[in-house]
Amino acid sequence: MNVPILLWVLSSRGADMVRGTRNIADGREPQAVSTSQRILLVEGSRFFANQVKKQIEAATGTQIVVAPTLAAAGKAIEAERGRGGFALALFDIILPDAAETEVVDLCREKGLPSVVFTGFYSDELRERLTSSRTVIDYIIKDNPASLTMLRQAVTRIWRNRTTKALAVDDSATARRYLVDLMKLYQFQTLEAANGKQALDILHQHPDIKLVVTDYRMPVMDGIDMVKQMRATHPKDRLAVIGIATGGGSSLSAQFIKIGANDFITKPFLREEFFCRINQNMEII
Structure with a gap:
């Protein structure tokens, strides 16, 4: 119509x-x-x-x-x-x-x-x-x-053209997709293959404003990573969005309770991804 x-x-x-x-x-x-x-x-x-x-x-x-x-x-x-x-x-x-x-x-x-x-x-x-x-x-x-x-x-x-964003995922393909989406939205993009690498990058770049992270990763998963990030970067300084395949509402609640700003279940629409980023970046 x-x-x-x-x-x-x-x-x-x-x-x-x-x-x-x-x-x-x-x-x-x-x-x-x-x-x-x-x-x-x-x-x-x-x-x-x-x-x-x-x-x-x-x-x-x-x-x-x-x-x-x-x-x-x-x-x-x-x-x-x-x-x-x-x-x-x-x-x-x-x-x-x-x-x-x-x-x-x-x-x-x-x-x-x-x-x-x-x-x-x-x-x-x-x-x-x-x-x-x-x-x-x-x-x-x-x-x-x-x-x-x-x-x-x-x-x-x-x-966004002067804002740093970090994509965290152990899958190179999935990480590349996140990076490409962030680039589309004009962010200066960085990437990490696990939570430990992400913490190291955040230490090197404390002005990062957005982190989009997977849950299941070797070395350090997304939950433990967010806990440590929140020790130095509160929600009004750093927006963190968790993503995962499956897990349902319980995983979403777990991410948000330990400090994530939001959570998206895979697979997701690009339209939803950008809407969530927009809403969460408004408070930064």
Whole structure:
């Protein structure tokens, strides 16, 4: 069923163009981010573009470059390469010179993290967007507060660019997946293969703000790790999210009682993962 509402979708650039990931326990800092990158806004309505430009510039302190069409957006992206490329794109999915999702394809092709907005929404469109490896989140704009929600979402992503996050899992495949999700959300990412390595990394990087950890791991499991982390990092300084396959409510309760902020059961939707991170990072 088609619903006439406005959708904002946040997506992120390919893995080769996002925040770097530090190798396990090697002591190096994650790759630094550029503080001079600008944001691209693609919007045919001058009035709406001015409203978005004003709010996002005030929230992020960065310059917004406005393009009214898909063609103008393509030219702006190419021209911006000399400055290191745009950090983020905000654009209307319906443009005078573009078919539906064509602008999404352009930004995905260019590896550009994006916020998409449209006056047309359907379950099919949502499925297409959220199944894309570059989509972070979406915001439905159906009331006057939606622009505020957009500003908050972009501000959160902008803040993540200078925020360290740690993925902890003994499975290299599972850990890689967590790291990729954190990169999509623009975090500076670090990783560890067990609780002991995670504690060592936290000691080296006491400014880490987010830890996502598995439960069952050799050397030290997630429960014991969280207990020790809480001795030096309270909940308002470090958000810890436990994850595990199975275990049910009892494991979730155990994680939270010993100090975790939240718990997610595998397998989980990326949409749920980002929502949980967003909610827990709000208190940090």
